[in-house]
Amino acid sequence: MATCYIFGAGASYGYNSDVEEKDCPPLTEQFLVKAREQNVLTEDNFPSLREGVVKYLNEKENLNAETFEQLSEADLKIDIEKFLGWSFSRRDEFSDRFDRLVSERILEGRDELEEELFLFDSVIGETYFFIYELLRRYPSSDKIIRNNYRKLLRKTRNEDAYFISLNYDVLLECAAQKRDMIAIYTGIHDKLDIDYPKDYVPVAKVHGSINWINPTDMRPEKGFSNSIKVRHLKGISYTHPETSVEVYSIDRLRRTSYREFLNSNPMSKIAIVPPLAENKNFEEISDYKRVWKFAGEMLSKSDEVVFIGCSVREQDEKFIETLENNLRDNVKLSIFSGRDSESIESQLEDYATNPEFITDEKVINSKRHFDDYIQYIS
Incomplete structure (x- = not known):
C-alpha cells in the first residue's frame, strides 16, 4: 500500500509545536511581518517591494502611509498572494497604457507610466530573492531536532511513501538529512518508476524550491x-x-x-x-513540467493521500487539475489542515470518485494539525 503526503504552508508552520512561534516559517499572511522582525525587508535590500506594499495598503485598506516604517505589524498581516496578484495586475495595467501611448505616438504621460511599470516589474522581480532570503533561515537552529517531519520519516522509512510539497522551504530536506536519508527531487534528480532504497525520500516540489x-x-x-x-x-x-x-x-x-x-x-x-495568484507561470523552467508529471504519478500510485497543512484554493488551478486527473477511485483521503479540513473534504468529493474519509471521532474532534496526525499514526 502506497501513501502520498501533500504538504502546505501549515505543515511547515506546525512542524514542531515545542518551538517558539518566531522559529516557525511564515503562513501566507505572515511573510511581511516575519521579514520585518528578521530585518530582511530593509530599504537597502528590497526598496521596490516596500514601496509596493505601501501602495497596496493605501489603496486596499484606505491607509495614508508615506513610508514603509509607518506601517504597523497589524498592517503587514496581509495575504502575500493577494498582494503579489494585485502587483501583477497593476504591472499589466501600466504596461497596456504605456504601449497604447507609444502606438499612438503620444509623449505626454509616458514618463509617469514608465516609472510605475518599472516599480511593479521590480516588485515582482525582488520577490524571488525576498522569499529566498527569508525562508533560508528556517529551521533557525540545528538544535531543533524533534519535529513532525522527522517523526513522519521515521514511520515511512520502510513503507512506500511519496511526498508532494507546495512549499518553498527545506524543512523536509533538513529532517531527511538528520535521519541520514536523502531527499530525491523527482523531475530534477530521478525517475519515479525505479525501486528507491529505503533511505531515499522522493519529493515533488511543484512550486519550486529556494535551493x-x-x-x-x-x-x-x-x-x-x-x-x-x-x-x-x-x-x-x-x-x-x-x-x-x-x-x-x-x-x-x-x-x-x-x-x-x-x-x-x-x-x-x-x-x-x-x-502570483492566477498569474503563476509553470512554463518558465522546463523542469517544472517534469515535477508536476511526477506529482501526478505519485497520486496515481497511492492508495491513500494525506493532506497536511494544505489548502485548495480556486487560484490553484494546476494543483486542482492534478488532483482531478490522478486521484484513484475509492482512494482514502486524510485531511489534517486545521479549521479548513472539512471544507477541503467537501472540495475533494468533486475531484475523486467515491473517496473514503477518516471517521475516527478522535481525529474529527481534534484540531487536525500536523501534531494530531503524528499522534494518530503513532
Missing part, C-alpha cells in the same frame, strides 16, 4: 534593484530549455545570503514559482 538555482544566458544591468528586475522580465526567454536546475546543499543555502548569491551567480535566479 533550486535556474541558470540563464543573460547578464544583469548595472544597479542592484535593476538586476533583480531584469531576472523576472527576461527569465523566460533566456532560460536554458534543456538544462536542469542546480541544487544547493542545505549547508550552502544557509551560508549564502541573497546578495552573495547575486554576486556569485550573475546569470542565475531562484527557481521558484512566486505566489
